[in-house]
Amino acid sequence: MIVANRKPFEEIMDMLKPYAKILLLGCNECVTVCSAGGAKEVSVLASEIRLSRAKDGIPVEVKEHTLERQCDPEYATEAKPLVDECDAVLSMACGCGVQSVAEAYRSKYVIPAVNTTFMGSSEEQGVWKERCQGCGNCILDRTLGICPVSRCAKSIFNGPCGGSQGGMCEIDKELPCAWQLIVDRLKEMDMMEKYLEIQPVKDWSTSRDGGPRKRIREDLRI
Amino acid sequence: MKVPCTGRVDIILILKAIENGADGVYLVGCLEGDCHFLTGNLKARKRVEYAKQLLDESGIGGGRVEMYNLSAAEGQRFAEAAREMTEKIRALGPNPAKQQGPRGQGAKRTALEPSNP
Numbered sequence: 001m002i003v004a005n006r007k008p009f010e011e012i013m014d015m016l017k018p019y020a021k022i023l024l025l026g027c028n029e030c031v032t033v034c035s036a037g038g039a040k041e042v043s044v045l046a047s048e049i050r051l052s053r054a055k056d057g058i059p060v061e062v063k064e065h066t067l068e069r070q071c072d073p074e075y076a077t078e079a080k081p082l083v084d085e086c087d088a089v090l091s092m093a094c095g096c097g098v099q100s101v102a103e104a105y106r107s108k109y110v111i112p113a114v115n116t117t118f119m120g121s122s123e124e125q126g127v128w129k130e131r132c133q134g135c136g137n138c139i140l141d142r143t144l145g146i147c148p149v150s151r152c153a154k155s156i157f158n159g160p161c162g163g164s165q166g167g168m169c170e171i172d173k174e175l176p177c178a179w180q181l182i183v184d185r186l187k188e189m190d191m192m193e194k195y196l197e198i199q200p201v202k203d204w205s206t207s208r209d210g211g212p213r214k215r216i217r218e219d220l221r222i
Numbered sequence: 223m224k225v226p227c228t229g230r231v232d233i234i235l236i237l238k239a240i241e242n243g244a245d246g247v248y249l250v251g252c253l254e255g256d257c258h259f260l261t262g263n264l265k266a267r268k269r270v271e272y273a274k275q276l277l278d279e280s281g282i283g284g285g286r287v288e289m290y291n292l293s294a295a296e297g298q299r300f301a302e303a304a305r306e307m308t309e310k311i312r313a314l315g316p317n318p319a320k321q322q323g324p325r326g327q328g329a330k331r332t333a334l335e336p337s338n339p
Contacts, residue, residue: 047238
């Protein structure tokens with residue numbers, strides 16, 4: 001899922017300064033699962049905004065709404081009656097959702113309330129960790145389900161590097177070395193021969209280095 | 223407001239109470255380690271800490287929210303906690319988010335009712 005973090009309250013209030021009627025728009029997808037921008041977070045932030053404005057004696061009307069999926073124009077356009085009534089939209093979706101809403105309502109100022117952080121999975125209740133960078137060429141079969149692109153600080157393909165100490169990464173003593181994890185797993189599964197295959201230099205053109213990416217499935221197009 | 227366990231108290235209930243004009247909110251849960259549902263009171267404490275953080279950043283003041291842990295047999299301690307909290311809130315003054323105006327006219331002082339009594 002896409003993992004996001006709510007922006008500092010001060011930054012949000014600063015962006016909202018000129019506006020009195022705000023539509024606070026959540027998303028029922030990834031940001032709900034990572035507790036950053038679902039219906040619950042919408043109600044909490046709306047309450048905080050109202051309290052802050054009331055304290056300063058500045059009128060505000062905050063409408064709360066959560067879309068099924070903000071990154072889909074079909075859902076984004078559903079909010080039209082609410083968007084029409086507001087001065088600005090404060091979106092709690094990831095960057096994709098914010099852009100879809102901004103695209104759907106071109107005359108409306110759309111403000112992001114979260115910082116989209118990474119693609120990750122939940123390790124335990126309340127803890128999310130980065131697990132994928134969308135490099136466009138998955139090699140998890142060779143590394144037995146541990147991604148060196150996202151989990152190794154250097155994204156190296158023939159590790160570990162000299163900074164791996166006692167199974168931990170040099171950038172953080174609490175961060176396991178991805179290549180140590182890969183080697184441990186290869187040993188566990190008796191597949192160490194895979195470790196001996198030298199990986200060629202990665203072609204990063206499938207990643208962000210090739211510019212914004214696009215996927216088309218012609219059979220699905222209308 | 224009665225709830226089956228302080229673990230039921232969602233952060234939004236605390237914020238709504240303040241939004242509706244409460245000068246302070248305190249949660250009274252069972253003693254730590256004595257929760258009938260194992261960890262309800264521990265979860266409530268974490269939410270209170272989070273509510274404090276949110277109220278601090280919105281300028282209302284996190285000191286308006288507290289958590290107390292008592293056993294059902296500690297009536298005296300319950301009264302003490304109520305007095306302690308009342309004094310604390312008096313010292314902090316009225317909720318700054320309360321609408322200005324004569325008492326009872328501007329400020330909404332609605333008590334939160336359980337949605338499914």
